[in-house]
Amino acid sequence: MAENAEYILCIGDNVEAILLILAAAIMEIVDSSIGMMYGTLLVPILILFNYEPINIVPAILISQAVGGISGTLMHHKNGNANFKGMTRDTKITLAMIIPGSLVVFIGTSVATVLPQTLIKSYIAGLVLTMSILCITPIEYKYAMWKLCLVGLLAAFNKALTGGGFGPVTSTGGIMGGITARVSVATTTYAEVAICGLSYLSYLYITKSIGNMTLTASLCIGALIGGLIGPFISAKISHSALRLCIGLLGVISAIWLIYRLI
Numbered sequence: 001m002a003e004n005a006e007y008i009l010c011i012g013d014n015v016e017a018i019l020l021i022l023a024a025a026i027m028e029i030v031d032s033s034i035g036m037m038y039g040t041l042l043v044p045i046l047i048l049f050n051y052e053p054i055n056i057v058p059a060i061l062i063s064q065a066v067g068g069i070s071g072t073l074m075h076h077k078n079g080n081a082n083f084k085g086m087t088r089d090t091k092i093t094l095a096m097i098i099p100g101s102l103v104v105f106i107g108t109s110v111a112t113v114l115p116q117t118l119i120k121s122y123i124a125g126l127v128l129t130m131s132i133l134c135i136t137p138i139e140y141k142y143a144m145w146k147l148c149l150v151g152l153l154a155a156f157n158k159a160l161t162g163g164g165f166g167p168v169t170s171t172g173g174i175m176g177g178i179t180a181r182v183s184v185a186t187t188t189y190a191e192v193a194i195c196g197l198s199y200l201s202y203l204y205i206t207k208s209i210g211n212m213t214l215t216a217s218l219c220i221g222a223l224i225g226g227l228i229g230p231f232i233s234a235k236i237s238h239s240a241l242r243l244c245i246g247l248l249g250v251i252s253a254i255w256l257i258y259r260l261i
Contacts, residue, residue, distance in 0.1 A: 002234075003053075012024045016213075017216075017217045019049075020049070020214065020217035020221065021217050021220050021224075022216065022221065023042060023045055023221065024042065024063060024067075024174055024219075024220070024221025024222045025191050025221040025222070025224045025225040025228075026221075027042045027045075027221075027222075027225065028067040028071070028221065028222040028224070028225025028226050028229060029225040029228045029232070030229065031064070031067070031071075031166060031188075031229065032067065032068075032071035032074070032075070032184075032188050032190075032225065032226050032228075032229025032230055033184070033228075033229035033230065033232040033236075034170070034184060034233070034244055034248060035153065035166045035169070035170030035183060035184035035187040035188065036165075036166030036167045036187075036248065036249060037149065037166065037248060038060070038067070038166070038222070039060045039064065039158070039161070039165075040166075040255075042060060042139065042218075043060065043161075043162055046059075046214070051211065051214055052205065053211040054208075054210070055211040055214060056113070056162065056214075057161070058199055058202040058203070058206075058209075058215070059211065059214045059215040059218050059229035060162040060218070061158070061162060061195045061196075061199040061202065062195065062196070062199040062215060062218075062219065062221045063215065063218035063221070063222040064191055064195045065192050065193075065195035065196040065199065066219045066222050066223050066226075067219075067221075067225055067226040068188050068191040068192035068195065068226065069192055069223075069226070069244025070218045070226030070227050071188040071225075071226035071227075071229055071230055072185070072188050072189040072226075074226065074227055075181075075184070075185035075188055075189070075230040075233070076185075077230075078231055078233070078234040079234060080102050080181040080182065080184065080185040080230055080233055080234050081181065081182050081186060082133050082186035083185075083189065089182055089185065089186055091144070092144075092147060092173070092178065092186045093189045093190050094227060095147040095151060095153070096147060096148070096150065096151030096154065096169055096186070096190040096194075097151065097190050097194065098148070098151075098194045099148040099149075099151045099152045099155075100151040100152060100156075100190065100194050101155065101197050102122065102162040103152055103156045103159070104155055104156075104158070104159040104194060104198045104201050105159070106156065106159070106200045107155065107156045107157070107158065107160040108159045108160070108198060108199075108201040108202050108205055109201075109205065110164025111160045111161065112162055112205060112206075118259060119160055119161055121260060123240055124253050124260065125253075128257075132246070132250060135243065135246035135247065135250070143176075146176060147172070147173065150169055150172035150173070150176075151169065151190065153168055154166075154168035154169045154172070154194075155198075158191070158194055158195065159201060163254075165190075165191055165195075166188070166191070167249045169183070169186070169187040169190065170183050170184055171249060173186065173187070174247065180239075181233055182235050185230070185233070188226075188230075223237050
């Protein structure tokens with residue numbers, strides 16, 4: 001009987017790992033093709049799996065860093081952006097990474113003391129605002145310092161909640177006149193550094209590596225998804241991609257608000 005029970009538990013663990021891999025792969029395909037939604041959609045799914053938020057956020061962060069590596073390579077290969085050397089696309093990415101890396105520790109520190117309801121309300125309002133602006137013809141004049149501000153805000157969001165980076169950087173870049181494909185590709189690239197630093201910050205603060213089954217499954221799925229998403233992005237027109245990014249951002253914000261209510 002004991003052996004049968006152990007066998008059943010083993011099968012259950014394998015099924016759950018497969019489901020986690022599939023969920024992460026699908027979410028990373030979406031994220032690396034339109035520049036957002038990995039953490040925003042995956043966090044509620046993981047809560048349904050009965051995982052604790054203290055384990056979910058770091059697992060989301062490190063897995064998205066892994067998915068971002070494969071995604072960045074494929075964005076470059078598919079011609080969505082040019083990251084060979086100090087190109088304009090590389091400079092756009094650095095404009096988000098360098099200032100963003102300065103606030104990840106602040107974000108993770110705040111996340112450990114603020115009520116989750118307050119944090120989610122903040123993200124929902126910000127994402128809704130940015131997404132609506134993305135759909136409208138409103139644009140600002142392109143400038144690196146403005147992208148630096150976008151990077152600061154987005155990195156703080158990511159470290160704070162595990163989500164909220166892509167909706168800000170993707171929409172912010174498009175509003176600044178950057179093409180949708182470049183905006184998505186540079187967001188994917190920037191997330192590698194920001195998510196990695198945020199994960200290390202969580203390790204330092206919590207002194208825990210979290211749930212390794214969860215983390216490993218998400219990393220495998222995100223790695224696979226990152227290989228597929230950029231190909232989809234390369235096939236979508238700028239206007240369609242911009243509309244898709246804006247609408248999904250609005251949907252994600254409404255979803256967050258609904259969960260809060």
